[in-house]
Each structure stands twice: as C-alpha cells, then as structure tokens.
Amino acid sequence: MTQISFVVNGEKKTVDAPPMARLLDVLREHCHLTGTKEGCGEGECGSCSVMMNGELVNSCLVPVLQADGATLCTIEGMAHDGQMHLIQKKFLECGAAQCGICTPGMILAAHHLLEKYPAPTMEQIREGLAGNLCRCTGYQRIFDAVEKCGTGTAGTAKRGDEIDAFECE
C-alpha cells in the first residue's frame, strides 16, 4: 500500500492503495465517485474518461501512483450547486443519453474538446469523441449536443449560461 494524495473536483483526498491500482478503481471504490464507468478496461471505449492535470485520460490505464499530486475532474465535478454544466444541458436537450454508460466519458471528452476548440467543426467533434464508444449507437445526437455547446456553427448555445467545471489547471 502506498499513500497517494490528489485533488478531485476541488476536494483534497488521501488514499492508501496499491501503487498499480487503476485510478478508475480508486475513484469508484475509495472516493465513491461512481459516475466514472468501466467499459472495456483497456483504453478502447472511453467510458472511464476523466481529466487529469487538464488532459483527458482513460482512468483504467492510469496506475494510481501516477496520479499522486494530480488535479482531477470527474463527471461529478461538472455540475455546480445543483446547476448542470452546459454540456449536460445540451445532452439532455438533444436526447444524447440512452443507456447512459458512455455519457460521463462522452461529457468529459466533450469538455476537453471544447477547451481546445470553443467552436468545433463536426470533423473535430468526431475526432475528439472517436475514443468514446456508445453501444446504443446514439452518436448523431451526441455530436449534435456537442455542436450546440460550441460558440460557432450551430449558434444556438448561449455561453453566458455556462457553469465552469472545476479548474483542472
């Protein structure tokens, strides 16, 4: 067991875990943040996506020791004070969630994408979400929701009502 500390969704946590434990399991079992899902467990499906030091990562492929000292953001960190994040609102509006297993990862991947490209093109959205698989195959509605978060082409989103997720550097 190794003592590991990190900040997740603005809260400092210290856990005792085997250093090769997956960040995914530590988030779910030690921090009880069960919004992060396990899909394939091998970095193909993106269900376990979280932000680590401002970068999107698959938490199933992060040995927890490598998260020591990191700043993390999970799906639980997207909403604030009972107010949904803009991305969550647009997912709801567009019917972008079906069974919901891929949704947390999709939203984190969308968040990472929108930080890089505030007004992403459909091509950028497709590439940005290529690592997130939806087995209900509701991709088009997911892409529509992300496009509506952008300040560009869709033009329907008001950035003013956006609530920022916890800062991850």
Place this chain on the structure above:
Amino acid sequence: MRSNVSEYELIAPGTLKGVLQTLADKPGEYLPVAGGTEVMVMLGVGRLAQKKLISLWGVKELRFIRETETTLTIGAGATFTDIRKNKIIAKEFPLLALAASWTGSIANQNRGTLGGNIVNASPAADTPPALLAYDATVEIVSARGSRMLEYRAFHKGYKKIALEPDELLYAVHIPRRFADSFQRLRKVGTRNAMAISKVALAIVAKKTGDVVSEIAIGGASVREMPYRCIAAEAAVRGKALNAATIASARAALAGEIAPIDDIRSTGRYRAQVVCNILEDFLTELQNDLQHR
C-alpha cells in the same frame, strides 16, 4: 483473468538520474512504464509478467521536443499530443504528426509516448515507419553514459530491441533535411479511428531530374518488427522511375517482407496491399515535378 494489483510494485523516483540509478543497481528487475497505454492493458488481461515497475511519467527530462538548425530531437517521454502540437513536426515531418494522430484516441494520445511506442516494439506500431523513413537516430542512456544508434538497427527481431537491461531510450533525433522531400504515409486498418494497422508504409524521397537520388521506406506489419525496406529502396535508388523500375521495386519489396496471418489480416493480403501502396507512391513520385 484480471491481475491482482496488490502483487505489483511500482516506484517513481521522479528524476532521470533516479530512474537510471535504479536500473543500474537492479538491471532488468524493473519494467519502465510511461503513459501506461500498453502496460496497463497487459495488467488488465492478466498478462503482465513483470511484477516490479518503475514510472517514467512526470520525469521532466524525458518530455521535450527541441531543435537545432540541423536536428529535431524528441524526448522519449513526449506524448503523441505533444508531437501533434509541435509546429516544426507539422511542417517538416508531417508523416510523424499523421502517425501520432492515428495512434489510439485523444485520451490515449495524451498519455502514450513516442518512447513507449518504440520500445514496446510492436511490428504494427504507428510511428516507426515514419521514423525509419526519416532516417532517425535513437539516443540511449544509462548510469554508464549515453550512446547513439541508427534507429533501423534498434529492432532486432520480434519484440527484441537493442537495449541493455540497465538502459533507457532517451530521445529520437531526426535530421532536418526533408522539408523539400516527397513524403507519403498510408495505413490500412479496419476503420479510421483507433484501429491497429493491418499494414502501413512510409516513404521519403527526392529526385534529381528524373532520377531518384534519395529514398527511404519504412513499413509496419510487414515483418516481425518495424522494418526499413532496403531492397525496395535499392531497386529504384539512382534510377529513373518507369513501369519497369517500379515493377522491380514491387518485386524487391515482395521478396524482403514476410507478413503473417493474425487476428487483423492475412499474410497474403498484407503482401499484396503493401506492394500496391508502394506502386501508388512510386507512380506519384514519378509524376511529381515538385520534389527534385
């Protein structure tokens, strides 16, 4: 079956010096792990034999991209995202940026490193064909010092590499002389995103008049390791391209590769397709008026 993680040890010295000292004190005992995109998958499926690991993530001395007038140097710890963001790579070494963009998803590109891609030594890896075609040199370090090795000599056989147990891949050096070259890379996979290649081929060439004055070809999944296609190169180097020389290059390539049947494709398909790609590239080069 999933591995029991409590059986595994992972240490993180945090500095290059600390890592090299551990490798020197206990050669071969610790398996280096950078972004975990390979090692953690092996752990997940219960196939990670090595029980002791040493973390390279966060070792700042390994994560850099810098240039001199003549050379671009990429630290082994540079991620695929770092490579995709670099302006010099985008301009002068577009095949490398393209290969990086093909490697897994954005989340994998944020964690996977160039060094990991090379040292993992998969014959199907995305970046090696481009590195071979760019005539890269690798820099290897240990507590004993450092040495340079032509990248084409780094792969010795299936998953066999020219690293001693106390050594670490430090960086890749690429000469900055290809900005005006004809450069092409093609990957054939099951789908565009995330697929591991059935076969891939990179070519970097120059013509003097109609004669091919410089050519380097790198292939993935054509042999038991990333492979520099020297026979195909020799078939056209110093010659003008025409139907006959292109056919001889095809024959030379077919003769030097030995692709296998596996879960992703068949040897026969791979041989046919990689020869077709070479013919396409050489035909394009023959008609190319820009790069000479």
